[in-house]
């Protein structure tokens with residue numbers, strides 16, 4: 001199988017679908033002439049021209065709303081948020097219009113709109129440029145929220161996203177654009193609402209998504225050295241949500257740790273923990289642990305930032321606690 | 328309403344005579360301007376170097392080639408005034424009185440930094456010196472400046488706000504909503520706000536021409552009945568003249584005023600950016616010929632205010648200040664870990 005970076009996987013999904021389907025267009029800041037701030041769209045303007053790769057001014061509310069208008073009327077736009085931090089300027093369009101127009105029009109319109117871009121922190125961008133918004137967007141009915149972490153899933157889920165007839169919040173692991181992985185040749189899709197078992201294990205289930213997944217794999221290795229077999233689940237999809245894979249795993253391991261970079265209150269991990277206690281209560285041998293970002297806006301200083309996000313040590317300690325190996 | 332469009336570049340030639348004797352500044356002040364701009368330049372070059380060495384993290388947006396802009400307007404700063412800008416904020420903070428040491432320490436993310444290592448380059452704040460930040464979301468800070476100005480009028484403080492924003496941000500809804508408010512409130516003398524549009528010709532990789540069909544940006548102020556003019560912001564004398572005149576008017580009337588300050592971003596958007604496909608090398612080389620520090624130094628030499636030796640001494644002094652700031656930043660401790668949880672909410 002060919003090996004490519006996460007960035008290239010996303011690009012190839014978009015380029016291939018643009019070849020197949022003329023209604024697919026891209027919009028965003030500096031995605032064309034500049035090549036994309038993170039080079040995800042690099043070269044696409046040369047291939048498809050500036051009517052299909054549309055450079056926009058810095059007006060997230062305006063161009064996201066315009067893309068929504070295109071989506072409602074026969075096109076399949078993909079909007080790049082340079083980073084998801086800037087989507088707050090477009091939240092009115094995303095939530096008030098995109099997520100609801102089908103419902104309040106009594107089903108008369110469909111919204112095949114993809115909004116994609118990097119999400120998450122870890123590179124000292126401080127408070128305004130560091131957010132993990134899966135829980136935030138996951139709160140609203142009427143949109144789907146996904147967060148692939150491997151190049152394989154990035155491409156397969158991007159193809160699913162473009163073909164979906166609903167607004168898709170596509171959150172990329174910004175820190176991993178350069179990470180490589182195997183990607184099948186040709187057309188394939190990865191469905192939404194299916195979690196991935198990244199590593200099989202029997203003693204404890206570690207659950208996360210996005211850039212935390214490689215961290216969990218490291219934790220699993222650490223635990224293996226201590227004679228503990230950890231299962232790692234990559235949610236991939238936040239809404240719709242794969243209850244079955246999680247519950248089956250916990251039935252097997254009886255213990256779970258949920259990890260996220262975002263804040264703990266009203267978050268994805270809260271939801272995962274709730275689902276586990278609702279559906280696997282009798283199988284649990286310990287309360288579900290949540291490891292989350294510190295309840296503060298993201299700091300700049302490196303030492304503070306490291307302290308603000310889940311670390312291998314913190315996650316391993318949580319795993320030992322649910323195994324009653326550590327207090 | 329009628330708007331004046333005096334090109335200050337022109338008025339500088341007419342109004343401000345070439346000879347030092349007719350300038351309203353004494354020699355110390357004139358030399359001081361040179362010292363300030365040179366210090367900022369060398370400070371930022373040192374920061375850029377530290378960034379490349381991995382000692383500074385996050386983003387680093389430099390003001391190289393735009394120094395005369397902030398200096399000219401901030402020369403009219405009076406205690407009580409409020410200054411606000413986006414993330415390209417080092418010069419503003421330094422001119423207003425933040426020390427190179429505490430600014431550099433902030434860029435290094437040290438506990439001795441201007442905001443204790445919590446904000447970094449994009450979020451400098453120095454409220455005691457009138458500097459109200461340092462914001463990272465394009466357009467996001469513009470309404471705040473209009474609010475500052477309303478509060479100043481309401482509190483009858485006699486003070487005003489200088490609100491800096493980029494050519495890329497003028498297409499953001501935040502500008503239009505805020506400018507409309509400023510025009511509206513200004514009718515009642517309730518908005519002593521100087522809108523300083525820092526037109527450095529690019530918002531990241533997007534030129535003004537590729538961002539709007541109406542490229543004469545200052546005309547956007549007309550929509551909100553805000554008087555405005557252009558200034559050649561790489562000519563310090565032109566900026567000083569303009570700043571003095573318009574801030575006087577704003578203080579007297581409580582009405583907002585717009586400036587389109589023409590400059591050019593000679594560096595990449597951020598220190599991490601390396602691809603410059605969106606503009607030609609010749610264009611940048613041409614722009615470098617209009618470097619504000621060079622231009623100013625030439626004028627000083629021409630006027631006989633300074634000699635080459637004086638300018639050399641200023642450079643040496645500025646270099647020492649920048650070196651000292653770097654040394655201070657490197658030797659400073661990281662923030663205490665307990666700082667992670669402070670400053671989230673007020674008591």
Ligand SMILES: Cc1ncc(C[n+]2csc(CCOP(=O)(O)OP(=O)(O)O)c2C)c(N)n1
Nearest residue numbers: 086415463464465493494495496529530531
């Ligand atoms: C709402 C929003 N969208 C995108 C960005 C990313 N971004 C940071 S700076 C910038 C360009 C701004 O250009 P301009 O206003 O001209 O200021 P300059 O950098 O030239 O000083 C962009 C697009 C952002 N910070 N905020």
Ligand SMILES: [Mg+2]
Nearest residue numbers: 493494529530
């Ligand atoms: Mg600009």
